[in-house]
Amino acid sequence: MLDAVDLEAEKPRGPRLRGLLTLAALASGPAGAEIRFNFPEPVTPIARETLAIHNEFMLIITVLFVAVFAIMIYSMIRHRKSVGHEPVKFSGPRGAAQWFWALVPFAILLFIDFVLMGIPAVKAIVEMEDTKTRADMVLKVTGMQWKWQYEYPDSGIRFVSTMSTPRDQITNAEAKGEHYLLEVDNPVVLPVNKKVRILLTSTDVIHTWWVPQFGVKRDAIPGFLRETWVKIEKPGTYRGQCAELCGKDHGFMPVVVHAVPEPEYLAWVEQQKAAAQAAASGADRAWSRDELMAAGQDVYSKQCVACHQPNGQGLPPAFPPLAGSKVVGTPLLAPDGRAVKDSHVDRVLNGKPGTAMMAYRNTLSDVELAAVITYERNSFGNTLGDMIQPAQIKALRQEAKQ
Numbered sequence: 001m002l003d004a005v006d007l008e009a010e011k012p013r014g015p016r017l018r019g020l021l022t023l024a025a026l027a028s029g030p031a032g033a034e035i036r037f038n039f040p041e042p043v044t045p046i047a048r049e050t051l052a053i054h055n056e057f058m059l060i061i062t063v064l065f066v067a068v069f070a071i072m073i074y075s076m077i078r079h080r081k082s083v084g085h086e087p088v089k090f091s092g093p094r095g096a097a098q099w100f101w102a103l104v105p106f107a108i109l110l111f112i113d114f115v116l117m118g119i120p121a122v123k124a125i126v127e128m129e130d131t132k133t134r135a136d137m138v139l140k141v142t143g144m145q146w147k148w149q150y151e152y153p154d155s156g157i158r159f160v161s162t163m164s165t166p167r168d169q170i171t172n173a174e175a176k177g178e179h180y181l182l183e184v185d186n187p188v189v190l191p192v193n194k195k196v197r198i199l200l201t202s203t204d205v206i207h208t209w210w211v212p213q214f215g216v217k218r219d220a221i222p223g224f225l226r227e228t229w230v231k232i233e234k235p236g237t238y239r240g241q242c243a244e245l246c247g248k249d250h251g252f253m254p255v256v257v258h259a260v261p262e263p264e265y266l267a268w269v270e271q272q273k274a275a276a277q278a279a280a281s282g283a284d285r286a287w288s289r290d291e292l293m294a295a296g297q298d299v300y301s302k303q304c305v306a307c308h309q310p311n312g313q314g315l316p317p318a319f320p321p322l323a324g325s326k327v328v329g330t331p332l333l334a335p336d337g338r339a340v341k342d343s344h345v346d347r348v349l350n351g352k353p354g355t356a357m358m359a360y361r362n363t364l365s366d367v368e369l370a371a372v373i374t375y376e377r378n379s380f381g382n383t384l385g386d387m388i389q390p391a392q393i394k395a396l397r398q399e400a401k402q
């Protein structure tokens with residue numbers, strides 16, 4: 001639907017007008033984008049080095065371009081046929097000299113390529129790949145359709161980061177904000193001046209974690225663990241995007257990193273741990289149906305809405321409706337307290353392998369799972385009237401671990 005809106009808007013314009021409009025849009029872009037003639041400011045050693053190499057290479061090729069074309073144009077004009085010049089023959093005594101003049105530029109180019117350009121490029125690539133030397137901490141990044149999950153193995157923190165740009169801005173019902181499509185609910189927080197080893201993977205298709213100011217753009221591939229690293233030298237908020245066409249909401253999975261001084265980072269870690277503890281203890285008490293419904297609506301609108309849609313109608317045939325779904329209509333648990341295969345609870349906890357429906361057991365908390373399941377059973381016209389408690393989810397989870 002969104003695509004249709006955009007296409008409609010583009011249709012009546014000719015190519016030239018569109019070019020002008022693009023320029024105008026760049027000048028007064030929705031993200032307050034000023035016209036920029038260079039890359040964004042690099043804030044990691046890798047980003048600085050790649051930019052320096054890029055500049056060096058640009059200089060070299062510009063000099064080569066100007067020199068080669070100057071000689072060529074000069075020769076063509078100076079030695080033209082109309083003033084009586086004859087082509088030289090590549091045989092006889094002058095042939096050897098011709099070879100000399102062919103091989104000398106070749107040697108010069110080889111030198112430029114392998115020494116002036118090759119050495120710094122190889123050095124930078126080796127440094128880029130060196131994720132382990134003196135790494136201070138690890139961040140694990142998991143790409144999912146269409147959000148990022150971040151884990152801090154050292155402190156046990158784990159959360160999902162989804163885009164927070166309101167739908168109304170996307171459909172033009174509302175003016176676009178400053179960080180349109182580049183804002184999230186839970187940004188990554190990292191300390192400055194620490195080497196952070198980043199591990200990347202994906203649960204479904206290939207995504208790419210890209211933050212231009214870090215000089216980092218690495219694929220997150222299902223079934224593989226890839227690595228990269230950053231050492232952010234300047235506190236600030238850095239924004240990026242998924243850079244791999246990964247499906248319908250590819251454009252809606254931004255990356256936002258808050259780089260803060262170490263004490264601030266440590267305070268954040270403590271706060272996250274306390275919040276996780278509070279969430280875990282929430283799983284032990286009995287929740288009312290209204291509480292679960294409210295929490296469930298929140299989870300649904302962040303985690304499930306992209307595929308199953310706000311009204312629960314899905315986008316068949318790719319994404320099934322939850323309204324009137326047979327799976328949602330299954331009884332919650334078997335009499336012995338287990339989740340029956342292919343039941344509603346089983347589908348949400350364990351997903352369906354080979355489809356876009358991922359397992360949420362390791363992404364959502366007990367409370368979130370109980371809430372979203374209860375919500376789906378009693379929304380979109382579904383009236384099962386029952387609910388599941390976070391404590392029951394917790395029990396199921398523990399059972400699966402044994």
Ligand SMILES: [Cu+2]
Nearest residue numbers: 207208242246
């Ligand atoms: Cu993606």
